[in-house]
Amino acid sequence: MNIFKLIEDIKQVDAEALDRLEFASRRSFMSSLGTKLMAAATPVALASVFNKAFAFTPGAIEVLKFALTLEYLEDEFYKAGNAKAGLIPDMYKPVFAQIGKHESQHVAFLESALGAAAPAKPNFDFTAKGTLPDSLNTFDGFVFLSHAFEDTGVRAYKGQAGNLMAAEDKPLLEYALQIHSVEARHAAVARKILGTIRNRPEIKPWITLNEGSPAAVYAGEDNTVQGGVDINGIAGKSKEAVTEAFDEILTKEAVFAIVTPFLA
Structure with a gap:
């Protein structure tokens, strides 16, 4: 975007x-990554209020469980990366430390909102069963996987937003979209860092058409249909500009296809 x-x-x-x-x-x-993004991270106390004051629909509960599984994955990934000596250069440590804090806050929020219904945290293999051996051994491998996880998270939250449209779920929808916004900023900064360390200016904080950065997590990034309407050319904008302005959705099935190799 x-x-x-x-x-x-x-x-x-x-x-x-x-x-x-x-x-x-x-x-x-x-x-301002370390200070302004904090405002969009939902406090645990609010999740506790939600849990006590609102009767979410069964569909919303399933969305929360799905989201929590993704947040467990990201939270554990950043904990492992931030804890590994020599992995992250000093100039980038504050960035990934702050992203890690956000992911921990997201986990705490979702666990509190779900209460006893919260699923157990899985065990993870960040090498994806050996296919990504450098994910926690080189900074390039770490940033690449960071960008892939954040891209997936952005599209996963957008894909589930429509399942939180019931009246009793609307308060939850607002805060789910705030988390979506934070994930999008994480994805953008991970892209920017990846482009810098690889000396590839074509890797941008956003995606143009289906170019990816460096590879799209979704095969339809050049899609111009939003809300059932083809907006290609709207207000005289090029297809490139239109595709840059919108992230695509990923279904739950598509997200789990991406995430499953990282489950130990």
């Missing part, structure tokens, strides 16, 4: 928009 291009378009209409959206500016995007 090319958020920077979107901001520039908004600025042409409203000159003060960039000030009001300071958190999304080019400069603050990287420099």
